[in-house]
Amino acid sequence: MTVLLGVDLGGSSTKVVLQHGSTVRDQRVLPGRLSADGLPGLAAALRDAAGGDEIAGVGVTVPGILDETTGVVRRSVNLPWLDGRDVAAEVSALVGAPAVAMHDGRAAALAEAVLGAGRGTRDVYVLTLGTGVAGAHVVDGSARPGAHGAAGEIGHVSLDPEGLPCGCGQRGCLETVVGAPSLLRRWQQRTGRTGGAVSAISDAADAGDPDARAVLDEAGAALATALLGLVAVLDPGLVVLGGGVGESGVLRARVEAGLRARATFHVVPPVVPAGLGRWAGARGAALAAGRVAVAG
Ligand SMILES: [Zn+2]
Known part of the structure; x- marks a missing residue:
């Protein structure tokens, strides 16, 4: 064998x-x-x-x-x-x-698109939220690397040129709003709690905690802005959200609501949680x- x-x-x-x-x-x-x-x-x-x-x-x-x-x-x-x-x-x-x-x-992303949450869909965008934010476009079982192997840096799409400085040298990148360190900082500002992991925020939000929900509302709105641009450019059939906080039901609902509220000509794809962990x-x-x- x-x-x-x-x-x-x-x-x-x-x-x-x-x-x-x-x-x-x-x-x-x-x-x-x-x-x-x-x-x-x-x-x-x-x-x-x-x-x-x-x-x-x-x-x-x-x-x-x-x-x-x-x-x-x-x-x-x-x-x-x-x-x-x-x-x-x-x-x-x-x-x-x-x-x-x-x-x-x-x-x-390839595994999620082919074997996991994207199984059965030809054109899938996989977004992974962690310390950084990465994305991959998988079409017909092939994850597009870009001409220089550098595709997927959706975390460094700047949403606000006057925003917070990012490690990449720009300001206001998506990562400065939805990256794990940023989520934890906002959570600490609201609750005074220090330390912990982003999973605590998503667990608290899923249980109805208003501070956790507010943090994820803000992150979801930023993600919806970035994804609406992505939908306009790539028109994916499905968006998979993975990573520590990406599987939060509250965040996903906020992203979908943000997309639907602001879409005009766009075909808004379903936003589903990653399945392979x-x-x-x-x-x-x-x-x-x-x-x-x-x-x-
Ligand atoms: Zn950046």
Whole structure:
């Protein structure tokens, strides 16, 4: 029997999913951040996960920008040792199977669009809310990388040139309103509570807390503004909202209401929660692996 492996390289752990065809047989979390000399160890872990089965293909996500035609990583903030390396070629040589590398957010979006919340829809936009805000347009099972591998930075669409400064150097980016640090800051300003995670805000909002609802109302309005522009440009059939706070029912309702209230010529798509959770990146990598796999 042959197996496909999807590897999600993260800043704090590496996730591995093992599939027979499209059926998930095993999921493993390898703790710790992969280091510059960690690829042989990763390859050994992959062979161990495969047991005696032949590895037909490996997909690897990269937390950063890579040239998807050459596979060379341009820049990874979380794993800087990857810069300038062709991680797929290195993994392929170590494992002895075809391998392909993919931007992590685009891999997760591909999985959501094909296997998760977007299953059955040809044209899907996946928006992931976390510390940053990323998006990916998936059409007919292909996540569009853009001409330079840099598509998807919807978090850095500026909604207000006079707004708060953003880490990217602009002002008033979507991320300065709906990124996790911004949501937590607004929550603290209203309630005096410090620390915590954005999941506490979405849980409180879902339970009817007025401060949490106000924070998500503001975020939802900003998201609706950004998405209305996106709908005008791309006309997606479905929008998937994922990430920590993206699955909040309150936020999603506010986004849909904002879109419907302001749409004129637009066809407003359904806005649905992501379905694959934290395994989406690895599942997307396994999908990509299937496309480069040797037949067997
Ligand atoms: Zn920005």
